[in-house]
Amino acid sequence: MQQYARSAITWPENTPYPQSCAPPRTNVVFLKTHKCASSTVMNILLRFGSAHNLNFVLPKSKKTHYLGHPQPFNRKLVADLPPCNMTYNILTHHTRFNFEEMRQLMPHDTLYITILRRPDSLFESLYSYCNFSSIFKRNLTAFVRDTNLTAYLSGHRLVKESVGLNQMSFDLGYDGLYDSEAAVDKFVLGIDTTFDLVMLFERLDESLVLLKHLLCWNTTDMVALKVNSRYSAYKEVLSDDTKKRLLELNSVDWKLYKHFAKVFDDRVKAFGEDRMAQEVAMLRAAQRKYYDRCVMAEEPMENVSTIKKRKDVVAFKSNNTSKLCRRLTWTELEFHEQVKKTQEKRMRKCLARHMKARSRKHTAPGAGKGSSKSKAGKSSTLRRRRTKNGV
Secondary structure, eight states, rough: OOOOOOOOOOOOSSSOTTTTSSOOOOOOEEEEOOTTTTHHHHHHHHEEEEEOOBOOOBBSSSSSSSSSSSSOOGGGGGGOTTTTTOOOEEEEEOOOHHHHHHHHHHHHHHEEEEEEOHHHHHHHHHHHHTTTTHHHHHHHHHHHHHHHHHHHHHHBBBTTBBBOSHHHHHHHHHHOOOHHHHHHHHHHHHHHHHHSSEEEEGGGGHHHHHHHHHHEEEEEEEEEEEEEOOOGOOOOOOEEEEHHHHHHHHHHHHHHHHHHHHHHHHHHHHHHHHHHHHHHHHHHHHHHHHHHHEEEEEEEEHHHOOOOSSSSSSEEOOOOSHHHHHHOOOOHHHHHHHHHHHHHHHHHHHHHHHHHHHHHHHHHHHOOOHHHHHHHHHHHHHHHHHTTOOO
């Protein structure tokens, strides 16, 4: 595999970043998991990549911002880079995990990151966000009591076969069904072996501190608003019995979550609990500062976004004082469109320079002398033979 150099990005002397770090890491795969605050983390990565002109893995299709789902990630789904000695840096759009395909596309020093959430609260959010109550004609509490419906969902996925039970495991490449204890253990071990950091929704600020140190970024880079968060009025309060039943129905996710909750505890202890508390306080202070500076108001997404219309989701109206503020408050789809436009423009310029350089090379003095005509004839003949033979 081609070897890629580490980033040459450096920070000004007065910018706080982890002093023990090498230059900031720029090659990242963030595997988004549904309803786990992954859009919030995605905003962080999109902002950093946009600020430093990094290349994002974007879908070839103009009709979606997904990179394959429910099908696993495949390089054929990705828009090509021009032949300008470029490589991809950040993969953060929704997809299903496929390590073999991803590692063929990404640089060798890429960091792999994801985020998990307790399966009971995740499924409540998923049930609401995907409007399952309209599909099943009952709220979540009534749904989990209906053994026929839960049995059906245990063997089927909804919304174009993308969402259902054991959603995190499905996003991470598992088929979503409980095959056997051994199969689940093997799956969890594979995730543990492959991923450099597994964050937790319930401990997001601590997760972002760990992410900051892993990536060698600064505190401002890690500031984020809660993207795609619902208003409280749209959240169903669950009884202990309903939560217990949801954990049983999402048993693969529950095993996955419990494993990485312990891993996370160990990681925080190794980091230093007092040190973590100090850094979380610093991050929260920065978040308050940028919220006050950048957010004019919180409103339903249908009043703010020109792309996605939802009345149950909170969106942020920016005061437009800076590029950072606009990027902080963009919805996921708005940011995707901006990234796509910017990257396509950069690729066109790169391709134009490449073609211009090739043109100068072919028109250089002596380029047409000697036996070039016969060589061209031989090349043309060879091309015809290859075409004829299907090569």
